[in-house]
Amino acid sequence: MSPQKWFLRRWWSDWRFQYQVWRTVIDWTVALYLIVPSLAILIDRYLAWWKEEPSWLSPLPPSSLVGMAFLLVWLGSLRLYIEPADQLFLLQRTEWMRRFLRTGLLFAWIKQALESLWITVLLWPLFRQKMDVSFPAVVAWWIWIWQAKACVALVKRRLTVMERPFLKRVWTVLFFIAAGIGFVTVGYEGIDNPAVLFTAATILLGCWMIWMRMRVREQGTWLQDMAYEQTQRLKWASFIMGKSGVLNRPSYWVKKRPWLFPRSGRIFRKQTAAHVLAEAVIKSFFRNGQQLIQYGQLVGVCTMAVVVSPFWLRWGLWLLFSLLLGLWVRSYWRGWCSHALFRVWFPEGSIPKSGFIIAFSVLHLLGFLPLSVAVGIPSFGGWGALWMIPVGWGAGRLTVQLFASWEVSTGVPSRSGFPG
Template identity: 25%
Template sequence: MVQITPQMIFCRRFRTYIEQQRKALATVVDWIVMLYILIPGLLIGGGIYIDFWTDPLPVWSESIPLSLFAILIWFLFSGKLLLFLEDADVLFLRQQQTWMKKIMFRGVLVSSLMNIGKGCLLSVLVLPFMVRNFEFFLEDWIIFFIYIAVLSCVSGLAGRIVSVSNSGWKGKFRSLLPDVAAILLIIISTLNHAFLLSVAGIPLITLLAALLLWLVRRRIRMTGTFMRDVEEDNTTKMGLTGKLLSQATEKPTKSTSKTWLFTKSQRLYKGQPEKRLANAGIKAFLRKKETLLMYMQISFIGIPAIWLPPIYIKCIVFVLILFMIAYWLFIRWHIFSNSDYLKVLPYTEVQHQSAAVLAVRTLYSFPAFLLSAAFGLSVQTGIYGISLAIATTAFSIWIVPRMAIIATYRQKSKE
């Protein structure tokens, strides 16, 4: 008979946690479809990343201080801690304090290593700006990253201790204090980064490492926080699942007696039946919070994707994003036009298509203006950039919706 040990219990729980995260991703991600997104994204992103190492960096990056980069890297290294405690432990393991301490120690160690690994991977993205703007030696970068990594572990563990020691809103508020203290320490320590790296770096890392060991020891020896620890662990484990489900499913619509947009039923367009239909489609789109939020996100997130790359990648990304937005708007129109309410109204297919073009062109104008402005001003400066932005906006509003509707209604005819 195999004797169960704390190490076996921890390994089984860790494997279960990894499997849960994998299944959560599998429920909302089609990996075959993701290949069509990841491969072009990696090729384009890889080209942009290489250009950041070889070509001159954007002028705006030179004005970013080291403290802001350090805070960003600290944020990338930060993450939730898991002690791998479960509700059922109250029946047996809670009486075995030695086993509980071993499981909690392994949980703190593995969670910290996972956060450090995540931080190292994500920090590679900002490394060209830091290496080329701040001419440090290799040993200076090693000291800097070790300092940020240890500080993130200290702030994360201190925040966990404070949150489980205090209940309610006080616990949530006080758990932010270690993060605030870490940010202040980063700002102060990077005011003179030469002094930090040459004189104060290693002693400061040593002090933080000693503080981290003390926090680990205190965390393991804490008593009376079992139920709050289990609650924190469950919240952390279900965090990814909750985020994925919030994007994959829509929340139930709250019934209200009055809308907060177009409260007086203003008409955007007057006249023909297709214009009245377009009015209804635009209002239905903007009154729905989920679609409105997605609409604003794709309108603004595309700006850095167009502004930062070199010119040949910039043009490709600009065109692809414009067509993606127009196609998405037509998909939303397709859902609206197939609603039960519209099926009883005597609109012809031609009127539906005319209304679709008008509604999509209206909704498309805002992101087209933003992205065209980002494209024009990143290519040219002054009046030439503004003129290019205006011309690109007008051309895309006239052409892109008409081309996107072909793909949409071709897909509709297949269905």
């Protein structure tokens, strides 16, 4: 079998695996009552962008749209579908493996063309309302985003195989800043002059070909490549199983160098059982960078959704997202309570309800108050951000009480139940 056919076989196998993963959580009820209405709302908002400029876009400068495009370019990963058994070919069939990697990189390049086209189509009405760009400029933008996304993905993939975590983070941050400045500068200057974008895209294409040749001939990174591939393959499966409470992540409990609460000082002066429980949950959340990133992403998506929605829909989404954040916090709580050490501190049936309320209030309001401020600004202006803080706090407290009553009524003490 040729390397090209073997790569396509690997890709098809991974696609089927991801399909089976999502099939476990998306049935016809979820698709009918959640996905279909969400798609209908998004399509309606997108068509409205073509008719008139959205209210949240008017105060933003044109360069912010270019920065938004770069954030979309930065997302994603570059998969080569390498497996542990491929180490055998490294010694026996070096040229075969090089052709396999070359096929994977070319496949990723074509895939990024489609992703870049999606980004261009998504931002087209916004650029049209803000700067009235021409069709040749849109085509130039697509080609520019395509080549920029290909180079960014290839460099990010190279940074993932670095052995020292600290240097990896430093180089990733430096590359993000440098790439962002370069992308915004070239993209903003090329809005009125498509020749600038075509020239920059040609240069990036040459850089990508050179980096691809270097990547194909690179050796000594197979272990890091395989670890990266396994992480990407199981990313959504781990996320779904973790949120469902099937997997117990040690990172809930262990963080050697936390950014927040680095010392085990007391948050509450009074050390009751409820305060000890709430303090442990809050500290473990803030000491877990992965949870903070996921929670920030959820709040960011919800904030963007309420900002771009019309006035009549914004308040309904605000209440809906309060419940959604509550479900997220409850999922984290249940994963925390499922750990074996938890049963040492709080035996079955002895979890204080007040501890749940304290921890739930802090984690829920952490994301819901900024969301409430985001609802108030486009609805009532600058003063709306101020008076939405107490309104958001009151709505958040109602959500907390709702989930506290819900958890009490479930009657599952080994997972999340409380004494009646």
